Amino acid sequence: MKEGTAQKLSNALLSGAAGFASFVFSLCALLYLTELDQKIFASVTAGIFCLLISYIAAERPNSESARSLSALAERLLAVETGDLVSPAPAIVKRTNPKLASAVDTLFAEVRTSIENAHALGMYDPVTSLPNRLHFRSEADKLLADSGDGAAAMLFVDLDRFKAVNDSLGHARGDQLLIMVANRLRVVLNSEGADRARQRPLLARLAGDEFTMFFPQVASTEEVERVARRVAQVIAEPFELAGHSIDIGASVGVSLKPQHGSSVESLMRSADIAMYRAKSLGGGQHHLFNDQLAAEHHQKVQTEKDLTDAVQRGEFLLVYQPQLSLVTGEMPCAEALLRWNHPTDGLRMPHSFIPIAERTGLIADIGDWVVAEVASTMGSWLREGISRRISFNVSPRQLERFDFFDRLRQLFAEQQVPLSLIELEFTESAAMEASDAVIGEIAALRRDGATICIDDFGTGYSNLARLRSMPLDRVKLDQTLIADIETCDRARVIVQAVIHLIRGVGSQVVAESVETIPQAELLRAMGCDIVQGYVFSKAMVEDEFLDWTANAERGRRSVA
Numbered sequence: 001m002k003e004g005t006a007q008k009l010s011n012a013l014l015s016g017a018a019g020f021a022s023f024v025f026s027l028c029a030l031l032y033l034t035e036l037d038q039k040i041f042a043s044v045t046a047g048i049f050c051l052l053i054s055y056i057a058a059e060r061p062n063s064e065s066a067r068s069l070s071a072l073a074e075r076l077l078a079v080e081t082g083d084l085v086s087p088a089p090a091i092v093k094r095t096n097p098k099l100a101s102a103v104d105t106l107f108a109e110v111r112t113s114i115e116n117a118h119a120l121g122m123y124d125p126v127t128s129l130p131n132r133l134h135f136r137s138e139a140d141k142l143l144a145d146s147g148d149g150a151a152a153m154l155f156v157d158l159d160r161f162k163a164v165n166d167s168l169g170h171a172r173g174d175q176l177l178i179m180v181a182n183r184l185r186v187v188l189n190s191e192g193a194d195r196a197r198q199r200p201l202l203a204r205l206a207g208d209e210f211t212m213f214f215p216q217v218a219s220t221e222e223v224e225r226v227a228r229r230v231a232q233v234i235a236e237p238f239e240l241a242g243h244s245i246d247i248g249a250s251v252g253v254s255l256k257p258q259h260g261s262s263v264e265s266l267m268r269s270a271d272i273a274m275y276r277a278k279s280l281g282g283g284q285h286h287l288f289n290d291q292l293a294a295e296h297h298q299k300v301q302t303e304k305d306l307t308d309a310v311q312r313g314e315f316l317l318v319y320q321p322q323l324s325l326v327t328g329e330m331p332c333a334e335a336l337l338r339w340n341h342p343t344d345g346l347r348m349p350h351s352f353i354p355i356a357e358r359t360g361l362i363a364d365i366g367d368w369v370v371a372e373v374a375s376t377m378g379s380w381l382r383e384g385i386s387r388r389i390s391f392n393v394s395p396r397q398l399e400r401f402d403f404f405d406r407l408r409q410l411f412a413e414q415q416v417p418l419s420l421i422e423l424e425f426t427e428s429a430a431m432e433a434s435d436a437v438i439g440e441i442a443a444l445r446r447d448g449a450t451i452c453i454d455d456f457g458t459g460y461s462n463l464a465r466l467r468s469m470p471l472d473r474v475k476l477d478q479t480l481i482a483d484i485e486t487c488d489r490a491r492v493i494v495q496a497v498i499h500l501i502r503g504v505g506s507q508v509v510a511e512s513v514e515t516i517p518q519a520e521l522l523r524a525m526g527c528d529i530v531q532g533y534v535f536s537k538a539m540v541e542d543e544f545l546d547w548t549a550n551a552e553r554g555r556r557s558v559a
Contacts, residue, residue, distance in 0.1 A: 068095040124204040127181035135203035139263045142215035151256040152223040155270035158208035159248035159282035227285035248283035320538040322531040325523040332388045363396040378414025390422035395429040404440040419448030442470040474501045478512035
């Protein structure tokens with residue numbers, strides 16, 4: 001440093017110490033709050049001042065100002081040990097009162113900023129409840145203090161909250177979360193009125209998820225009573241921006257020590273129980289139990305096994321013919337998935353497809369199905385066998401930008417014309433598909449592919465979309481036709497649905513038809529095609545080819 005520059009800095013520090021110190025302290029505080037930890041803050045602050053103080057002390061070693069600044073440097077170095085409370089040294093207050101005031105003010109601001117940052121890191125900014133991090137920390141402490149005593153965890157997930165966000169906006173959704181939090185506080189306060197017990201904890205974990213931890217409980221009945229009350233108070237309408245909002249809450253309950261001895265295990269068990277409550281319709285509570293534990297373990301194991309099942313070649317396709325109730329011919333057969341599990345044996349789709357859909361593995365499995373169908377049909381065509389095959393397309397596959405290009409490429413490579421394939425989309429996927437996806441489906445249909453909606457009657461159908469969608473066939477879900485032999489209302493509903501589907505120019509397919517009376521009723525109602533055990537089970541490839549060959553010979557002999 002040049003002597004002139006150092007002298008100017010020295011004079012500035014001595015004559016305008018307060019202003020210069022405020023600038024340096026502000027700079028250091030900014031570094032501390034944005035990037036640096038407390039030790040680095042101390043080093044930077046002390047370093048800046050010590051350089052100046054060293055020069056001043058060398059020039060004016062007996063100066064009271066130099067001694068004052070040395071005392072200030074020692075105060076700054078105390079930050080390294082965590083001291084953000086001690087005031088400026090007395091000698092600084094005496095020699096440079098403005099500098100001392102600036103130091104005290106700055107340290108007060110730093111303390112306030114640290115406290116605010118701590119609050120932001122530990123509390124939910126919307127509801128002011130403890131956040132996940134704070135809840136875990138406090139629950140861990142309470143659990144450790146509870147010893148061998150009983151405790152309970154409640155996991156609360158709001159029902160139909162997404163609909164509020166979608167219709168009224170996120171700002172109104174936040175207001176609703178505040179109102180929910182206030183109702184939960186009322187429940188918590190009433191349960192914590194017994195001062196002999198440790199106070200329960202309430203937190204917002206994320207989104208529309210809340211949790212409550214009771215470090216001391218008397219019985220399972222008491223916990224279930226609280227869970228019922230939580231469900232009841234959330235079920236009462238909320239008045240929000242002139243709207244009466246009806247939501248609900250699905251509440252999962254776990255107990256210590258039966259369902260876990262740590263906060264993590266109790267939260268996991270309560271979360272699993274909450275999903276069971278939601279699957280039962282929501283607006284209720286469910287207590288974790290051994291059956292749920294076994295089911296969860298099975299799901300986890302299935303998910304793990306599914307990850308490598310495609311690479312290990314454990315999947316296979318079976319084929320189930322469809323029968324025309326008009327001509328008696330077989331217009332198509334559906335390719336159905338089976339999992340040849342190495343230890344469980346042959347597993348049906350219902351035992352693993354929902355898990356594959358939840359984890360996203362369904363996209364890879366679906367791609368395997370498309371490739372396998374293309375390869376099999378190519379092999380058949382080379383042997384002179386021409387069969388139309390339908391297969392399911394998962395919504396996850398539609399999310400892949402190159403799905404339709406890859407599908408076309410796979411069948412083109414096998415020289416299979418698109419007129420021999422039928423794509424089945426679930427009702428929800430068809431109703432929610434983007435305009436771009438609908439355009440791709442329409443292009444496939446123009447090129448000869450048959451388009452079908454599967455499981456119709458299980459989801460929400462937009463009739464305008466049903467009218468305008470490129471569509472050839474609609475499959476009635478098995479739940480629609482299950483009772484048509486015995487229930488008048490079931491027959492009325494099926495008749496109306498068939499009339500609707502035929503009204504938009506599509507064929508009607510009924511699956512899982514099991515009896516001849518069912519088939520006869522469906523034919524009388526105007527159903528075009530049936531699929532099910534009434535005339536054929538699903539068969540492996542060789543068995544299917546033999547069956548169809550025999551069926552064709554039988555029709556020719558009759559003719």
